[in-house]
Amino acid sequence: MFIKNLRDGCYFMTLKQLIQDKREDIL
DSSP states (O other), X not given: OHXXXXXXXXXXXXXXXXXXXXXXXXO
């Protein structure tokens, strides 16, 4: 359970980073 949450957290942070990079490209 804890490991799954940790993995989901890493995935979420990566997704947030990708969205941030895309936003900078648009601007």
